Amino acid sequence: MSMVDNKVTVAIMARNEEATIENVIRSVLPLCQETIVVDGNSTDRTREIAESLGVKAYRDEGRGKGDGIRKAIDVAEGDIIVFFDADGSHESADVPRLAAPIIAGEADLVVASRWKGGSDELGGDWSMFIRSTGSAFIALMINHRWHVKLTDCENGFRAISKDVAQTLGLEETGFTIEQEMVMKTLKKGYRVQEVPSHEYSRQAGESQITVWKVLHKFAWNLIKNMF
Numbered sequence: 001m002s003m004v005d006n007k008v009t010v011a012i013m014a015r016n017e018e019a020t021i022e023n024v025i026r027s028v029l030p031l032c033q034e035t036i037v038v039d040g041n042s043t044d045r046t047r048e049i050a051e052s053l054g055v056k057a058y059r060d061e062g063r064g065k066g067d068g069i070r071k072a073i074d075v076a077e078g079d080i081i082v083f084f085d086a087d088g089s090h091e092s093a094d095v096p097r098l099a100a101p102i103i104a105g106e107a108d109l110v111v112a113s114r115w116k117g118g119s120d121e122l123g124g125d126w127s128m129f130i131r132s133t134g135s136a137f138i139a140l141m142i143n144h145r146w147h148v149k150l151t152d153c154e155n156g157f158r159a160i161s162k163d164v165a166q167t168l169g170l171e172e173t174g175f176t177i178e179q180e181m182v183m184k185t186l187k188k189g190y191r192v193q194e195v196p197s198h199e200y201s202r203q204a205g206e207s208q209i210t211v212w213k214v215l216h217k218f219a220w221n222l223i224k225n226m227f
């Protein structure tokens with residue numbers, strides 16, 4: 001594949017993110033050939049705002065981010081899909097850095113690592129402690145199983161070749177989709193790389209993850225995909 005063949009789609013995942021969606025869209029628009037919003041059945045103005053900026057908005061049922069990711073893989077027109085959260089926590093300037101190794105033919109999935117880029121969100125309270133240690137543990141297991149050296153398998157900010165994404169058979173409905181994507185990519189023998197990227201605190205509203213309620217889902221998903 002040559003450079004000119006690679007069209008990049010940024011797919012913004014948004015469920016009730018009216019406070020931040022406009023700035024997020026504006027920040028990625030100049031960095032890609034297509035910007036889409038996957039709206040998780042928002043009850044606020046998220047979708048209207050996206051459409052008013054001339055961006056195509058697709059809807060999932062709002063059952064979870066995994067459904068949204070699958071929707072993006074179905075509808076994206078680009079050869080490379082960069083997934084981007086709508087809450088202002090990702091560094092848009094890193095979009096081209098995530099796409100670059102795929103464009104260069106050196107990787108199939110590139111995950112933005114908060115362990116390498118720093119995070120304003122991971123740390124400071126119990127819930128964040130569990131998220132950080134859980135995430136480190138999952139990376140450890142994945143590294144052991146596939147002989148890789150990854151640090152962050154949970155970050156939603158990542159780029160993937162659409163062709164590869166379509167072969168993975170992703171099944172998860174919720175936030176476990178991120179680690180499922182990493183494991184299935186490795187399992188199929190595709191190449192996973194990381195690029196450092198800083199994570200900012202979500203700029204409005206609250207995370208839709210309640211750690212204690214979902215911990216078992218992450219553990220079960222890890223076991224299921226490891227074997």
Ligand SMILES: Nc1nc2c(ncn2[C@@H]2O[C@H](COP(=O)(O)OP(=O)(O)O)[C@@H](O)[C@H]2O)c(=O)[nH]1
Nearest residue numbers: 013014015038040062064065068085086207208
């Ligand atoms: N399309 C879609 N996006 C969702 C859904 N649930 C959450 N999101 C988005 O996924 C992103 C990450 O969610 P967030 O609650 O910030 O999780 P955290 O960053 O891991 O704490 C945000 O931009 C949410 O708006 C959903 O059901 N569908």
Ligand SMILES: [Mg+2]
Nearest residue numbers: 085087089202
């Ligand atoms: Mg967030």
